[in-house]
Amino acid sequence: MGQRVAIILAAGKSTRMQSNLPKVLHNVCGAPMLAHVINACKTVGVDRLIIVVGHGKDQVIDTFHDDTITWVQQKEQKGTGHAVLVCESALDGFEGPALVIAGDMPLIRPDALGTILDECEKSGGGVTLASSIFEDPAGYGRITRNPAGELTGIVEHADCTPDQRNINEVNISYYCFNARQLFTALHKITPDNAKGEYYITDAVRILLDEGLTATALPIVDPADAYGVNSRADLAFVSGVMQDRIQHHWMSNRVTIVDPRTTWIEAGCKIGPETTVHPFTCVRAGATIGDECSIGPFAVIAGDDHIPTGQSIGLQCTGVVQ
Numbered sequence: 001m002g003q004r005v006a007i008i009l010a011a012g013k014s015t016r017m018q019s020n021l022p023k024v025l026h027n028v029c030g031a032p033m034l035a036h037v038i039n040a041c042k043t044v045g046v047d048r049l050i051i052v053v054g055h056g057k058d059q060v061i062d063t064f065h066d067d068t069i070t071w072v073q074q075k076e077q078k079g080t081g082h083a084v085l086v087c088e089s090a091l092d093g094f095e096g097p098a099l100v101i102a103g104d105m106p107l108i109r110p111d112a113l114g115t116i117l118d119e120c121e122k123s124g125g126g127v128t129l130a131s132s133i134f135e136d137p138a139g140y141g142r143i144t145r146n147p148a149g150e151l152t153g154i155v156e157h158a159d160c161t162p163d164q165r166n167i168n169e170v171n172i173s174y175y176c177f178n179a180r181q182l183f184t185a186l187h188k189i190t191p192d193n194a195k196g197e198y199y200i201t202d203a204v205r206i207l208l209d210e211g212l213t214a215t216a217l218p219i220v221d222p223a224d225a226y227g228v229n230s231r232a233d234l235a236f237v238s239g240v241m242q243d244r245i246q247h248h249w250m251s252n253r254v255t256i257v258d259p260r261t262t263w264i265e266a267g268c269k270i271g272p273e274t275t276v277h278p279f280t281c282v283r284a285g286a287t288i289g290d291e292c293s294i295g296p297f298a299v300i301a302g303d304d305h306i307p308t309g310q311s312i313g314l315q316c317t318g319v320v321q
Helices: 033-043 057-063 080-085 110-123 179-186 201-209 231-250
Strands: 005-010 048-053 069-073 097-102 127-133 142-145 151-155 169-178 214-220 262-264 280-282 298-300
Touching: 005 033, 005 080, 033 048, 033 097, 033 110, 048 057, 057 069, 080 179, 080 201, 097 110, 097 179, 110 127, 110 169, 110 214, 127 201, 142 214, 151 201, 151 214, 169 179, 169 201, 169 214, 179 201, 201 214, 231 262
Parallel strands: 005 048, 005 097, 048 069, 127 214, 262 280, 280 298
Antiparallel strands: 097 169, 127 169, 142 151, 142 169
């Protein structure tokens, strides 16, 4: 296996979030949402990250100290295709597969990225993208296929015919391109759309028109395809992430008495046979030993280390007279 590269698009503003904080730095269960995307990439062996920044770039760069990251600035917001194109010089000479994903999709799972990377490496060119089957696909680009089931294109919702709007398979912006073919295609894109922007989906169309390999794999659960554009989205995504974190610990011999009143952040450690009682918060970075009793009404800070067998929390005994 050769070098694995990922381009992460993180230049967007927090317009709909009405925030001065860059969108990708908003916290999801103890870490900036961009950190979750970076971690997913590294889990599948990505050893070089090209991250596109724009709004609040200094704040984003200062948050991450990682020598595997090359930062590229998108000075003007001209669409997803343009955001990837500004990475061309950073990847000069690289001809292997490159993931292209958004930095505001913290629920992305490593197995989906690994699948499209493996498929793109096996095919040797073109593009492999992950898709999802939505019960309500409104607003998403539709995946179109021929009678043989082969990918024929991506049609944006606004451009769909009535029949195409009935398609439930949607594009969720998880791509893996052959890097050389990607940049060749991006140079051919024109901003012929209502927004006057350069769309990366046009690169998929160009590769198809040139007869290159293009595959869409419907492998992503709809919940994992959720991006963050508002504070309501942020709350929803945090809830899904919290369910995942708690399920992980319960699958590793930790008892959570009431998941609804418990908050456990990513990046902590909890030993087996520990019980977490209601109204407890465990912050990122905390370490809890084996056979502990945590809570009720406990906050375990990120720098706390709870030794094996300890009980922490509000303990009430006897009868109040």
